[in-house]
Amino acid sequence: MSKREYSQDNSDSEEQESTSSNETESTSESDSSDSSSSSSEESTTSSSSEETSEENSSSSEDEETETKTKTNGQVVENKQSFSDGKSLPWMVGKNHTFPVAGTEFTIDQRYQYIKKIGHGAYGIVISAKDRFENESVAIKKIMGVFDRLTDAKRTLREIKLLKHFNHENILCLTDLLIPPVKENFTSVYLVTELLATDLRQIINSEQQLSEDHIRYFLYQIIRALKYLHSGKVIHRDLKPGNILLNENCDLKICDFGLARISDPEEENHLLTQYVATRWYRSPEIILSWGEYTSAVDVWSTGCIFAEILNRKPLFPGKDFMHQLKLITMVVGKPSKKEINSLENEKARKFMKKLPNRKQFDFHKLFPSASEDAIDLLSKMLQFNPQKRITVEESLEHPFFATIHDPDDEPICEETFDFSFEKDKLTKGKLRRLIYNEIIDFHKKKRQTYKEK
Ligand SMILES: Nc1ncnc2c1ncn2[C@@H]1O[C@H](COP(=O)(O)OP(=O)(O)O)[C@@H](O)[C@H]1O
Ligand SMILES: [Mg+2]
Numbered sequence: 001m002s003k004r005e006y007s008q009d010n011s012d013s014e015e016q017e018s019t020s021s022n023e024t025e026s027t028s029e030s031d032s033s034d035s036s037s038s039s040s041e042e043s044t045t046s047s048s049s050e051e052t053s054e055e056n057s058s059s060s061e062d063e064e065t066e067t068k069t070k071t072n073g074q075v076v077e078n079k080q081s082f083s084d085g086k087s088l089p090w091m092v093g094k095n096h097t098f099p100v101a102g103t104e105f106t107i108d109q110r111y112q113y114i115k116k117i118g119h120g121a122y123g124i125v126i127s128a129k130d131r132f133e134n135e136s137v138a139i140k141k142i143m144g145v146f147d148r149l150t151d152a153k154r155t156l157r158e159i160k161l162l163k164h165f166n167h168e169n170i171l172c173l174t175d176l177l178i179p180p181v182k183e184n185f186t187s188v189y190l191v192t193e194l195l196a197t198d199l200r201q202i203i204n205s206e207q208q209l210s211e212d213h214i215r216y217f218l219y220q221i222i223r224a225l226k227y228l229h230s231g232k233v234i235h236r237d238l239k240p241g242n243i244l245l246n247e248n249c250d251l252k253i254c255d256f257g258l259a260r261i262s263d264p265e266e267e268n269h270l271l272t273q274y275v276a277t278r279w280y281r282s283p284e285i286i287l288s289w290g291e292y293t294s295a296v297d298v299w300s301t302g303c304i305f306a307e308i309l310n311r312k313p314l315f316p317g318k319d320f321m322h323q324l325k326l327i328t329m330v331v332g333k334p335s336k337k338e339i340n341s342l343e344n345e346k347a348r349k350f351m352k353k354l355p356n357r358k359q360f361d362f363h364k365l366f367p368s369a370s371e372d373a374i375d376l377l378s379k380m381l382q383f384n385p386q387k388r389i390t391v392e393e394s395l396e397h398p399f400f401a402t403i404h405d406p407d408d409e410p411i412c413e414e415t416f417d418f419s420f421e422k423d424k425l426t427k428g429k430l431r432r433l434i435y436n437e438i439i440d441f442h443k444k445k446r447q448t449y450k451e452k
Helices: 149-164 199-204 211-230 264-270 295-310 322-333 336-340 345-353 371-380 391-396 428-450
Strands: 024-028 096-102 102-110 111-119 125-131 135-142 172-175 188-193 243-245 251-253 274-278
Touching: 096 111, 096 336, 096 428, 102 111, 102 125, 102 135, 125 336, 135 149, 149 172, 149 188, 172 428, 199 243, 199 295, 211 243, 211 295, 211 371, 211 391, 295 371, 295 391, 322 345, 336 345, 345 391
Parallel strands: none
Antiparallel strands: 024 274, 096 102, 111 125, 125 135, 135 188, 172 188, 243 251
């Protein structure tokens, strides 16, 4: 199938917020029936006492950046070179500082600010001109990285994952800015390829979307998921704001701060509590229902599919009880046996009380959708994750018959190693790990630069 063109009618809007606060809350596996929401991710693991004197101890990396920083905030000298004296030819070596939406960006002069393009829960994203490559890039500033242990972990996770992935439908990291001061930096800047917009903006625009558009969007999301899941990674926060698009309809998934391992044996201690976007959250997460797997991403993809079809969120729950009510109204109430298998007593009681319902007629709910679209959608939106269609099966579904190409749907050869999450990570340790990841990125880049 040829890629469909669409006119970009709103990519210029500067102040698009990618996350509505209404959509995001934290959930706790141990108390999923409590509607009160807390604002912190994995807050139970975070404690200021974990901050130790390690914070400022020197580390053993053999490569350092030579840095001079003026104290007036206008950092100008930031000579980026390794200890062997060789400079990094792709950096100017001088920073400049400019205000963006109430914060300051301090970045190498290689990048010239164009405008703010995004604002999520964790970062501010700008577009910039890369003077070295002579192209436009996106730069995400993650602020207050070490304010909470969970934010530092999230940042380390996102950096490691972005470095690990190499797939057409996953956002590609092009640079990681070296912090001017290794010991006490508080922000991290991720540079990635620039895309025109995100799916949230497209859905909210007047842009007409044909079924071919929708098919192509969906196909690329699922193609990316095949790669992620084969590398044992679950994204866990798929939503329109985390799906980027170009004018030619090329699509890339971004925002990997919540991603996790999909190996059931590893899960229990990792998946205790986290913040994700409620509207796209699967029933098994809301109900702490057994182990949860890559099927959570299929659920979110189903919600996104429905939202593209009807141009409005399918399950805009106000809190998670409301979320469950909305879900069961559309997909039906699970069987008694399924409800009895819920471990959480409160969750069981709540589900039992909900009125009995069968799946709503999807033809009525999605009047513009074809038979194939409706069939796939109803298979993705199965309440029970074990009955939900998998990513591999989705690719084989007749809805994708015209574009599915088994020879061009690569898997991730190397499983991502999440074992660092198991170590006792203090803020000081995380600072060093993040710094080392950044230096390692430049080391590898220098290697390929030499080879060129
Ligand atoms: N490479 C990019 N190209 C275009 N827009 C982007 C890019 N990266 C992020 N954005 C925009 O910025 C928003 C926030 O980025 P994201 O990585 O999701 O941060 P957060 O973790 O704060 O949600 C996205 O929803 C998107 O609108
Ligand atoms: Mg986001």
